[in-house]
Amino acid sequence: MLTAEEQKEINEELAHYPNKQAVCIDAMLIVQRRRGWVSDEDIHDIAEFLGMSTADLDGVATFYNLIRRKPVGRHVALICDSVSCWIMGCERVRDQLCARLGTTLGGSTADGRFTLLPNVCLGACDHAPVMMIDGDLYTNLDERQIDPILDRYK
Amino acid sequence: MATIYIENEPRQADSNQNLLHVLLSLGYDLPYFCWHPALGSVGACRQCAVKQFRNEQDTAGKIVIACMTPAADGTRVSIKDPEAAEFRAAVIQGLMQNHPHDCPVCDEGGECHLQDMTVMTGHCSRHYRFTKRTFRNQYLGPLLNHEMNRCIQCQRCVRFYRDYAGGHDLNAFRLRDTVYFGRFEDGVLENEFSGNLAEVCPTGVFTDATLKRHYTRKWDLQMAPSVCVHCAAGCNISVGERYGTLRRVVNRYNHAVNGYFLCDRGRFGYEFVNSDQRIRECLLGGEPTELTRAMFRLGTLLRDGNCIGIGSPRASLESNFALRQLVGPDHFYAGVADEEWSVTLAALEVLKHGPAPSPSLDEIEHCDAVLVLGEDVTNVLPLMALRLRQSVRQQPVRKATDLHIPLWLDHAVRELVQDERGPLFIASPSVTRLDDVATEVLRAAPSGLARLGFAVAHALDPDAPAAPDLSSEVEAVAGRIAAALRSARSPLVISGTSCGSRELVEAAAQVAWALCKTGKPARLSFCFPECNSAGLALMRPRPLSAAFQAMQRGSADTVIILENDLYRRGSVAEVSTLLDTARHVVVLDHLKNRTTGKAELVLPAGAFAETDGTLVNNELRAQRFFQAFPPQGEVRASWHWLSNSLIPELPAGTCSWRTLDDIVSAIANEMPDLAPIEHAAPSRKELGKVAREPNRYSGRTSILANISVHEPKPPEDLDSALAFSMESGPQPPPSALIPFFWSPGWNSIQSVNKFQGEVGGPLRGGDPGVRLIDQKAEIAWQYFSATPPAFQPNSDEWLLLPHFHIFGSEELSRQAPAISELVPRAYVGLNATDAALLGVKSGELIKVTIGDSVHELEASLRTDVPRGVALLPAGIPPVDNLSLPARGRLSPLRAAVYGFAK
Amino acid sequence: MSPMERPLTSNLRPDGNAVDIAAYERAGGYEGLRKALTMQPQDVTELVKRSSLKGRGGAGFPTGMKWSFVPMGANAPKPKYLVANADEMEPGTFKDRVLMEGDPHQLIEGMTVAAYAIQAEVGYIFLRGEYRCSAQRLRAAVAEAKERGFLGHNILGSGFGFELHLHISAGRYICGEETALLNALEGKRAHPRTKPPFPQVSGLWGKPTIVQNVETLCNVHHIVNKGPEWFRTLSRSGDGGTKLYGVSGKVNRPGLWELPLGTTLREILEEHAGGMRDGLRFRGVLPGGASTDFLVEQHLDTPMDYTEVQKAGSRLGTGTMVILDEGTCPVGMVWNLEHFFAQESCGWCTPCWSGLAWTEKILLAMEYGKAEESDLDTLRFQTKFLAPGNTFCAFAPGAVEPLQSALKYFSGDFHRHIEEKRCPWR
Numbered sequence A: 001m002l003t004a005e006e007q008k009e010i011n012e013e014l015a016h017y018p019n020k021q022a023v024c025i026d027a028m029l030i031v032q033r034r035r036g037w038v039s040d041e042d043i044h045d046i047a048e049f050l051g052m053s054t055a056d057l058d059g060v061a062t063f064y065n066l067i068r069r070k071p072v073g074r075h076v077a078l079i080c081d082s083v084s085c086w087i088m089g090c091e092r093v094r095d096q097l098c099a100r101l102g103t104t105l106g107g108s109t110a111d112g113r114f115t116l117l118p119n120v121c122l123g124a125c126d127h128a129p130v131m132m133i134d135g136d137l138y139t140n141l142d143e144r145q146i147d148p149i150l151d152r153y154k
Numbered sequence B: 001m002a003t004i005y006i007e008n009e010p011r012q013a014d015s016n017q018n019l020l021h022v023l024l025s026l027g028y029d030l031p032y033f034c035w036h037p038a039l040g041s042v043g044a045c046r047q048c049a050v051k052q053f054r055n056e057q058d059t060a061g062k063i064v065i066a067c068m069t070p071a072a073d074g075t076r077v078s079i080k081d082p083e084a085a086e087f088r089a090a091v092i093q094g095l096m097q098n099h100p101h102d103c104p105v106c107d108e109g110g111e112c113h114l115q116d117m118t119v120m121t122g123h124c125s126r127h128y129r130f131t132k133r134t135f136r137n138q139y140l141g142p143l144l145n146h147e148m149n150r151c152i153q154c155q156r157c158v159r160f161y162r163d164y165a166g167g168h169d170l171n172a173f174r175l176r177d178t179v180y181f182g183r184f185e186d187g188v189l190e191n192e193f194s195g196n197l198a199e200v201c202p203t204g205v206f207t208d209a210t211l212k213r214h215y216t217r218k219w220d221l222q223m224a225p226s227v228c229v230h231c232a233a234g235c236n237i238s239v240g241e242r243y244g245t246l247r248r249v250v251n252r253y254n255h256a257v258n259g260y261f262l263c264d265r266g267r268f269g270y271e272f273v274n275s276d277q278r279i280r281e282c283l284l285g286g287e288p289t290e291l292t293r294a295m296f297r298l299g300t301l302l303r304d305g306n307c308i309g310i311g312s313p314r315a316s317l318e319s320n321f322a323l324r325q326l327v328g329p330d331h332f333y334a335g336v337a338d339e340e341w342s343v344t345l346a347a348l349e350v351l352k353h354g355p356a357p358s359p360s361l362d363e364i365e366h367c368d369a370v371l372v373l374g375e376d377v378t379n380v381l382p383l384m385a386l387r388l389r390q391s392v393r394q395q396p397v398r399k400a401t402d403l404h405i406p407l408w409l410d411h412a413v414r415e416l417v418q419d420e421r422g423p424l425f426i427a428s429p430s431v432t433r434l435d436d437v438a439t440e441v442l443r444a445a446p447s448g449l450a451r452l453g454f455a456v457a458h459a460l461d462p463d464a465p466a467a468p469d470l471s472s473e474v475e476a477v478a479g480r481i482a483a484a485l486r487s488a489r490s491p492l493v494i495s496g497t498s499c500g501s502r503e504l505v506e507a508a509a510q511v512a513w514a515l516c517k518t519g520k521p522a523r524l525s526f527c528f529p530e531c532n533s534a535g536l537a538l539m540r541p542r543p544l545s546a547a548f549q550a551m552q553r554g555s556a557d558t559v560i561i562l563e564n565d566l567y568r569r570g571s572v573a574e575v576s577t578l579l580d581t582a583r584h585v586v587v588l589d590h591l592k593n594r595t596t597g598k599a600e601l602v603l604p605a606g607a608f609a610e611t612d613g614t615l616v617n618n619e620l621r622a623q624r625f626f627q628a629f630p631p632q633g634e635v636r637a638s639w640h641w642l643s644n645s646l647i648p649e650l651p652a653g654t655c656s657w658r659t660l661d662d663i664v665s666a667i668a669n670e671m672p673d674l675a676p677i678e679h680a681a682p683s684r685k686e687l688g689k690v691a692r693e694p695n696r697y698s699g700r701t702s703i704l705a706n707i708s709v710h711e712p713k714p715p716e717d718l719d720s721a722l723a724f725s726m727e728s729g730p731q732p733p734p735s736a737l738i739p740f741f742w743s744p745g746w747n748s749i750q751s752v753n754k755f756q757g758e759v760g761g762p763l764r765g766g767d768p769g770v771r772l773i774d775q776k777a778e779i780a781w782q783y784f785s786a787t788p789p790a791f792q793p794n795s796d797e798w799l800l801l802p803h804f805h806i807f808g809s810e811e812l813s814r815q816a817p818a819i820s821e822l823v824p825r826a827y828v829g830l831n832a833t834d835a836a837l838l839g840v841k842s843g844e845l846i847k848v849t850i851g852d853s854v855h856e857l858e859a860s861l862r863t864d865v866p867r868g869v870a871l872l873p874a875g876i877p878p879v880d881n882l883s884l885p886a887r888g889r890l891s892p893l894r895a896a897v898y899g900f901a902k
Numbered sequence C: 001m002s003p004m005e006r007p008l009t010s011n012l013r014p015d016g017n018a019v020d021i022a023a024y025e026r027a028g029g030y031e032g033l034r035k036a037l038t039m040q041p042q043d044v045t046e047l048v049k050r051s052s053l054k055g056r057g058g059a060g061f062p063t064g065m066k067w068s069f070v071p072m073g074a075n076a077p078k079p080k081y082l083v084a085n086a087d088e089m090e091p092g093t094f095k096d097r098v099l100m101e102g103d104p105h106q107l108i109e110g111m112t113v114a115a116y117a118i119q120a121e122v123g124y125i126f127l128r129g130e131y132r133c134s135a136q137r138l139r140a141a142v143a144e145a146k147e148r149g150f151l152g153h154n155i156l157g158s159g160f161g162f163e164l165h166l167h168i169s170a171g172r173y174i175c176g177e178e179t180a181l182l183n184a185l186e187g188k189r190a191h192p193r194t195k196p197p198f199p200q201v202s203g204l205w206g207k208p209t210i211v212q213n214v215e216t217l218c219n220v221h222h223i224v225n226k227g228p229e230w231f232r233t234l235s236r237s238g239d240g241g242t243k244l245y246g247v248s249g250k251v252n253r254p255g256l257w258e259l260p261l262g263t264t265l266r267e268i269l270e271e272h273a274g275g276m277r278d279g280l281r282f283r284g285v286l287p288g289g290a291s292t293d294f295l296v297e298q299h300l301d302t303p304m305d306y307t308e309v310q311k312a313g314s315r316l317g318t319g320t321m322v323i324l325d326e327g328t329c330p331v332g333m334v335w336n337l338e339h340f341f342a343q344e345s346c347g348w349c350t351p352c353w354s355g356l357a358w359t360e361k362i363l364l365a366m367e368y369g370k371a372e373e374s375d376l377d378t379l380r381f382q383t384k385f386l387a388p389g390n391t392f393c394a395f396a397p398g399a400v401e402p403l404q405s406a407l408k409y410f411s412g413d414f415h416r417h418i419e420e421k422r423c424p425w426r
């Protein structure tokens, strides 16, 4: 079930577009912002709300990388793996993160605290390597900074 | 027309087309995948690349994608150019990168477009050495199998299913080289045209699940041109047999009728032919008997007593005619309920004597404003619905032409048009499967729909009588419909027999005629219930009730029933009375049913794939179907049974035909309306041989080796030029006799390209079949003057209407195992308000009483059904013995269900 | 340089916060809009044409010319749309973010002027999802502008109305391709569309639509305000204006600068980015983002404009450079790039989805010492297979640009990986 708040937010987006299909991506992001990911059940609910079929909606959902169709931890770290960050050593940062959290890239920690996801260029190449946790951007990373950063997210 | 240069040779081409279309039409071989003549171009696969040169001096040229390039005047292209050829081989290499190379176990093998195109490009060795991507397949229902690893991402499935057929439950998921075509979750594909995926998919992702159960390669099938018997559209099909059983049905292209597609009932209904309920021997008193004894008995009955004959809307013209001749025209009765008989006749009268012609399905697709009165077209005449779904695009796509966007540039046109649709008005008693593309829908009881029709006609032409006492709302709808029809270039009115309402047929005629009178080239099309409903009606049978009366009066002793379960045609009481009163009952049919159970003598009638004959479709086009294989046992065509070659002691000259050509000319001589059927297909005399078996048919000499090593002489076919062998004359067969599409290098059904004058156009030599009625320019006609009174709901007497289901309402396809899985349970559908007044909740039982028949059915509450009207599923047990519409009583049975009140 | 010479960035605050509307107006903001509203729409387009502004999103198409294809007049389809392409997902590119975060009103003003020129009634800013800060600031700025009457109905009493909405994208590089972007905005799978018809004629929801890069749009009102001649003098090249140039990689001062169009690579690299770090030697540069051909030492004096970079064998692209140094494995770098492209292929056309998947697998095998000599042939073959015209959109040809030039300039490194069966840098 979509919450009243989610429905309200989706309805606000509807005012910006000429038809319902156009807000389907917004709708999924709205739901995801609250629930972390978009479950099969959410796909059913959003599709029904927008008068689309589940196949229509999931066809869209599975195209875009920022729509997550699998559960995530409480915090999501997007680690830039694109060219500038690669040159500047993002693989080391990644390995450090994985080691500290005991999970692989793409996976979640056993305690549900973190999910680590690779991400394409975050547009901060002049401060590579970078990552983004829950929307906070961390730049000029090196291995030593990982622990204090992680400590901020419980 | 344009002149284009191919390998420097000037050729004439249609400048409104793309290069791929033009090159294929000119007979060149150019590989392609994502393009489809009915779906247009999207440029996804890049397989159809050619080299284009700017002018004669340009020797470098550049690679262009043929399906995305207009065939503009002066265009110079080369297919042979080495760079283009290399590119095409590279595309195949890419497409095959993840392909499992599982051809030996793939059902598509031997008729796979991907195989053909791979060979055509010359790509023959694999260099890719990494892991292939793999997928999990889905359960898609009883009709189709899914093997996604074979997918080459050409996008055709979703383009057909979604864009063309209007389905919503199949889609593309994910991206890059892992695009997945399937459903959100496992489950039965919802669209009624899903079976076409087996042909639209160029490889083996979607394959015919019914074929799998008795799998045979295309090259091992003995095939014949046939006509679908599961509805009145008369779609052309090609049927294939092996070892005496029917293996499958595929599309047989007929530009005017079905084009490239079939519905799922038509494609998968064939399995009734293999049913264990088949009658394969003569039965006397329920026991198998020898042919000579059976025929002696029939001869005796014919000589001794007064015989009447009951014809059938699902039997061929030939078989109906044979019975009619046998018993005499005055003793020949329609094997359908009286209401259906009278409405069908009324429709034929209207088509024959009115100014509006009956369009082909292709013409229907090109109509640009449509009014449907009282039909759920998808569930009654599915292919017409598929065509109507395209017709709503006719007006909006004109915008593309204005912007110089060629119509074949499919996605560009769709992006421009978006959801805009041309006028389609659907007035019907309940929701229809085309409502999603309708401009407006109106729900009313049949008389209300007829009144709407009369109002539209009056709005178009004040000389047409007005419908009195209309609500302002209906008046306004009528005004909008009239305006839309009036401003169209090619308006169409559709009605039919579904509501059993003669007034509705007249109302539809009234609208079309009013348009004609005001100078519009209006067309008028009727949906008939069965594959030869129109043909039977053109034989002028007497109504079925007259047969009941004749029997009760004692003016007949013997009734001969042709391919008909009479219990579907009248109440149990009436039919039982007829069958019990008759001293002798003779039935010819394919499958055991309640009627054959009552017969003294049963003769095994050949099904469509085992016999030859002619059917008249809803357009009034007569089309011939041909035998694919000699049936097992004593099975033969009803018209063969009913001839004096088999029946001893029949007066000479009564039924003296021996061959198909004989009986066809007998019909033509006897019945002027049907005279054109001689031209429905060439006669046997006119032609050399046409092979039913493909060149690579295997095991020809060893097929019976377990019995005898002598190669048996193939049976001779006296009825057609088709041979039960690989023997064929030098000429390609005429269009009506093409058993299957095949051409060197083109093993898949896409080889139809090679049989068309222009790709996507009529078959060379013209589309099969012949129209029985063609409108004369000057025809005198008159409006109908009686407008029906408004419908009054009455809680003591409900109007019970048939509700048609593509899977279940038709008698024969219901016996096919795959289809039988999809038949809904019986129910009674009624308005939620009515239900509340009755005190019935959804799912509770209601007692339905019609005359002396009583049924207990689950209530299905709906918002679409008008008050005072209830729906019963047509042809679905236990209510398949009701002739609807009817008046009846509904009473709740809740107490009975729960036993005690809460 | 005076603010006059750095129109796009002169407002940016050193503290990194956004310029609010008051400060923006104080600095002469929305003057361009006021002026435009007094002109005929076609005259605005004409000015932009004369300024020789070219698109800053990568393709470099003349902006004014693009606008002139939009149907105008009373019979033109309605509504028309204007879309700011703020997708910026090309690896190595970070210029539009800086403009949107630092001076959101500049984009809004540019868009409103552009909308006026083509008489678009509705606009969208198509913003990539990870740009959270830009989203926040743009949202606030749109509200401010609306309140002050620079957006919405009857802007500044001119009778012209323009509704501007922010659309947050859900990812995928292909959404930056303007026609795929339109599908994404329509809530569909973001496959590119056939061209022609061009979006100017049949775009968003089938209506005339202009899609323009953020940086491009940010120039528009300056052109109206100060004139096309002024705009052309900003440049050191035939095409008008300044350009945001960025540098990332192992240089002393990675960053972003607004400089005259046509500033040389060497000047940008040495003067602005402070030269190579830690005494590392420069080996090559992707001059305009991930989808451009490598340039090498011999090209360092190339003026960074559309024509000269092309002459040198690459593209100006987004003007944001990624530097390859001698301490970094060129094969690994190309693998990283092709991994990105293979991952982002939309899956529509065969050469792209098949060719990039194969390419990536070979390069990865090569990095781990598992490649064969014949793999080099396959790589070379793929660069031709995915050439312009062979694929449905410009994604795949762009994707193989770094590969084809790497095979040319760094062929020794590829061979070493094969011969030594390992990556010499690992």
Ligand SMILES: Cc1cc2nc3c(=O)[nH]c(=O)nc-3n(C[C@H](O)[C@H](O)[C@H](O)COP(=O)(O)O)c2cc1C
Pocket (backbone or CB within 6 Å): C054, C055, C056, C057, C058, C059, C060, C061, C063, C085, C086, C087, C088, C089, C090, C173, C174, C175, C176, C177, C178, C179, C211, C212, C213, C214, C216, C217, C393, C394, C395, C398
């Ligand atoms: C694969 C691909 C990705 C692109 N990504 C972007 C992008 O992120 N931002 C952008 O402005 N243009 C991008 N473009 C270019 C756009 O298609 C389009 O040319 C541009 O938005 C037009 O604006 P301009 O003329 O102002 O540059 C991309 C093109 C391609 C082929």
Ligand code: SF4
Pocket (backbone or CB within 6 Å): C174, C192, C344, C345, C346, C347, C348, C349, C350, C352, C353, C391, C392, C393, C394, C395, C396, C397
């Ligand atoms: S080149 Fe083809 S597959 Fe690649 S992104 Fe463009 S359309 Fe999609």
Ligand code: FES
Pocket (backbone or CB within 6 Å): B020, B031, B032, B033, B034, B035, B042, B043, B044, B045, B046, B047, B048, B049, B065, B066, B067, B068
């Ligand atoms: S058939 Fe032409 S690109 Fe697919």
